[in-house]
Amino acid sequence: MNNIVIAPSILSSDFANLESEIKRLEAAGADWVHVDVMDAHFVPNLTIGAPVVKALRRVCNIPLDVHLMIDNPEKYINDYVLAGADIITFHYEAVKEKSLELIKQIKNSGKKAGISIKPNTQVNEIKDLILPSDLILVMTVEPGFGGQKFMNDCALKIKEIKNSASKNLIIEVDGGINDKTAKICKEFGANALVAGNYIFNSENIKSAIELLRR
Ligand code: DX5
Ligand code: ZN
Numbered sequence: 001m002n003n004i005v006i007a008p009s010i011l012s013s014d015f016a017n018l019e020s021e022i023k024r025l026e027a028a029g030a031d032w033v034h035v036d037v038m039d040a041h042f043v044p045n046l047t048i049g050a051p052v053v054k055a056l057r058r059v060c061n062i063p064l065d066v067h068l069m070i071d072n073p074e075k076y077i078n079d080y081v082l083a084g085a086d087i088i089t090f091h092y093e094a095v096k097e098k099s100l101e102l103i104k105q106i107k108n109s110g111k112k113a114g115i116s117i118k119p120n121t122q123v124n125e126i127k128d129l130i131l132p133s134d135l136i137l138v139m140t141v142e143p144g145f146g147g148q149k150f151m152n153d154c155a156l157k158i159k160e161i162k163n164s165a166s167k168n169l170i171i172e173v174d175g176g177i178n179d180k181t182a183k184i185c186k187e188f189g190a191n192a193l194v195a196g197n198y199i200f201n202s203e204n205i206k207s208a209i210e211l212l213r214r
Pocket of ligand 1: 009011012034036067141142143144145146147148174175176177194195196197198
């Protein structure tokens with residue numbers, strides 16, 4: 001993959017107008033829509049679930065990149081498959097040794113399977129999961145909230161992952177992405193970037209997306 005995927009996070013969008021927010025992202029050239037699912041257990045915040053993903057699917061013509069920040073993701077994967085998610089990413093910390101099984105379950109449903117690591121999880125803990133995964137999501141903030149500061153140390157994990165990855169692996173970064181931090185991530189080998197506040201707080205979301213991609 002040569003191009004950088006830009007996946008705006010709708011966590012920072014206007015929840016009262018999700019359809020028009022999706023249309024605005026599509027028109028601005030977003031590649032995917034990133035959907036942050038939080039359960040108030042795995043993270044201290046509660047957002048949206050499968051019924052909202054299903055509704056988004058009706059109005060969204062680009063891939064839905066679903067980031068599950070939830071406990072027991074194995075119980076809910078099927079809901080997101082049926083809701084029409086295209087990429088389903090769960091957290092390694094929520095599953096640990098059952099991660100490989102879950103990756104297989106997602107892939108067998110015909111979806112792309114992603115695994116995410118929090119700031120305190122090291123790459124060597126997931127080293128055997130890199131090849132079986134379609135996507136690795138590196139968190140550069142503690143998951144739970146938008147608008148936090150990018151953690152530079154976490155970005156170094158991108159390089160490490162890149163070293164043991166196949167060339168088809170998508171290395172996605174999430175948390176505190178702006179035009180400056182995007183540059184660091186791309187230099188380290190990331191090929192997909194999530195951004196919430198940077199995109200939705202900009203005057204012109206099209207140019208914000210272009211700046212991240214460049
Ligand atoms: C944080 C979420 C992120 C968040 C990113 O737990 O996973 O996707 O929306 O927001 P920004 O880009 O504002 O850090
Ligand atoms: Zn996210």
